[in-house]
Amino acid sequence: MAKKIVVTGLGATTPLGGDVATTWKNLLGGKSGITTIDKDWIEKYEVPVTFAGQAAVAASEILTPQEIKRLDPSSQFALISAREAWADAGSPDVTPERFAVEYSTGIGGVWTLLEAFQTLQERGPRRVLPMTVPMLMPNGPAAAIGMDLAARGGVRTAVSACASSTEAIANAYNRLQTDEIDVVVAGGCEAAIHALPLSAFAAMHALSKRNDAPSKASRPYDANRDGFVMGEGGASLVLETEEHALARGAKIYAELAGGSVTSDAYHITAPDPQGSGAARAMLATLAQAGATISDVRHINAHATSTPVGDIAEYTALKRVFGDLLPSIPVTATKSSTGHLLGAAGAVEAIFTILALHGGVIPPTINLDDPDPDIHLDVVTSPRELTGDNILAISNSFGFGGHNAVVAFRKY
Amino acid sequence: MALAQSEVLAGLAEIVNDETGIATEAVQLDKHFTNDLDIDSISMMTIVVNCEDKFGVKIPDEEVKNLNTVGDAVNFIVSAS
Numbered sequence: 165m166a167k168k169i170v171v172t173g174l175g176a177t178t179p180l181g182g183d184v185a186t187t188w189k190n191l192l193g194g195k196s197g198i199t200t201i202d203k204d205w206i207e208k209y210e211v212p213v214t215f216a217g218q219a220a221v222a223a224s225e226i227l228t229p230q231e232i233k234r235l236d237p238s239s240q241f242a243l244i245s246a247r248e249a250w251a252d253a254g255s256p257d258v259t260p261e262r263f264a265v266e267y268s269t270g271i272g273g274v275w276t277l278l279e280a281f282q283t284l285q286e287r288g289p290r291r292v293l294p295m296t297v298p299m300l301m302p303n304g305p306a307a308a309i310g311m312d313l314a315a316r317g318g319v320r321t322a323v324s325a326c327a328s329s330t331e332a333i334a335n336a337y338n339r340l341q342t343d344e345i346d347v348v349v350a351g352g353c354e355a356a357i358h359a360l361p362l363s364a365f366a367a368m369h370a371l372s373k374r375n376d377a378p379s380k381a382s383r384p385y386d387a388n389r390d391g392f393v394m395g396e397g398g399a400s401l402v403l404e405t406e407e408h409a410l411a412r413g414a415k416i417y418a419e420l421a422g423g424s425v426t427s428d429a430y431h432i433t434a435p436d437p438q439g440s441g442a443a444r445a446m447l448a449t450l451a452q453a454g455a456t457i458s459d460v461r462h463i464n465a466h467a468t469s470t471p472v473g474d475i476a477e478y479t480a481l482k483r484v485f486g487d488l489l490p491s492i493p494v495t496a497t498k499s500s501t502g503h504l505l506g507a508a509g510a511v512e513a514i515f516t517i518l519a520l521h522g523g524v525i526p527p528t529i530n531l532d533d534p535d536p537d538i539h540l541d542v543v544t545s546p547r548e549l550t551g552d553n554i555l556a557i558s559n560s561f562g563f564g565g566h567n568a569v570v571a572f573r574k575y
Numbered sequence: 576m577a578l579a580q581s582e583v584l585a586g587l588a589e590i591v592n593d594e595t596g597i598a599t600e601a602v603q604l605d606k607h608f609t610n611d612l613d614i615d616s617i618s619m620m621t622i623v624v625n626c627e628d629k630f631g632v633k634i635p636d637e638e639v640k641n642l643n644t645v646g647d648a649v650n651f652i653v654s655a656s
Contacts, residue, residue, distance in 0.1 A: 291624060294617040294621055295621070298617075
């Protein structure tokens with residue numbers, strides 16, 4: 165018999181707000197977090213894409229100067245979101261050895277790496293910061309959280325591109341099923357709005373090029389979508405066994421009912437157009453949740469606004485939900501936030517949890533001209549979500565053929 | 576022309592404060608970097624490099640292990656300047 169796992173704390177810093185409450189309010193308000201990048205390096209390197217979902221609140225406004233100095237921007241977002249989630253959970257008194265971290269990033273400390281290389285070239289090896297290695301390593305954000313909150317039950321980092329933080333939540337689910345751990349902080353972060361990643365994603369024609377209309381650029385399911393919009397930030401969930409949460413009288417947002425990963429083994433970047441790997445991940449997650457497709461009353465889609473990606477996910481959804489699909493409200497919140505890569509899954513997990521908890525599905529913006537090949541009930545203004553014992557799922561897929569899905573149940 | 580001890584101490588205190596957040600007043604000649612100020616070896620290397628830049632001296636890596644107290648560092652910089 166699987167243990168029941170519950171969500172007891174949420175934290176996020178995103179292009180829509182510096183915390184969960186502000187982010188959620190702006191999401192429900194149909195706001196876009198996508199803006200022009202006002203940095204000299206855009207012109208210096210002639211970066212072809214000049215906009216992104218930049219963090220609404222700079223990390224330097226929250227953390228101390230010493231924390232900023234010793235943490236890569238990705239770890240800064242991680243720490244901000246984890247502290248918010250932990251406080252939201254009531255800063256529980258936990259046994260450190262039974263407390264773990266599952267925290268991801270897609271790219272890692274790319275700012276640190278590239279600035280260190282610049283220092284090496286311009287000023288020589290002695291001026292390369294001694295903190296460079298711990299700052300650039302992809303497990304740095306998870307380690308920073310683990311140190312800050314004193315988690316001694318294991319700190320792990322799943323790295324699977326844009327599926328990373330959904331995979332982290334799935335890993336947390338599995339870890340909590342063992343008898344080793346009571347509480348996990350799970351999530352992901354990304355801070356890759358830098359000339360090189362922007363140029364590299366643009367080189368593969370993955371990014372929208374709507375430089376003249378940033379807030380309209382992320383448009384999942386729209387016939388005129390032309391790529392994703394890079395975003396940055398961090399998001400954290402406090403997950404614990406129901407037994408542990410009830411014993412301490414915690415507020416419970418939702419049940420984490422399951423989480424699974426599969427892989428396509430099809431192409432290094434393109435999704436399998438048949439969507440079979442993505443479908444398997446959804447079905448495995450529902451099986452873990454002890455649920456059927458008719459229990460699913462909401463889907464937070466991966467839907468990045470790329471021409472092929474949105475279609476491939478739609479195909480996978482059809483495989484899983486069949487005739488039921490048109491009756492399930494779907495939202496694509498990357499339309500507002502942009503694509504936070506390794507943080508995307510955790511941000512969207514929070515949106516999925518809040519939809520169940522608050523009884524309202526957040527809207528998809530910029531869907532002016534729906535793709536005639538996609539037949540989904542896309543929510544374009546906040547919609548009531550009612551029912552008992554209902555499930556909502558959140559999908560994430562990543563370069564490398566990674567598919568990760570998590571399911572939450574109303575509590 | 577050697578720098579004044581007080582000048583070096585003040586400059587070093589600023590560098591330590593910038594790197595670690597430790598108050599400049601706490602950076603006294605008799606304080607041990609590790610035992611009193613809780614400065615780890617990674618921060619120490621950053622402080623050393625910043626001292627080299629600020630005071631125009633060279634502090635060889637093999638010398639760093641001898642700089643146990645703030646006074647050790649100040650005296651080394653004064654004599655090297």
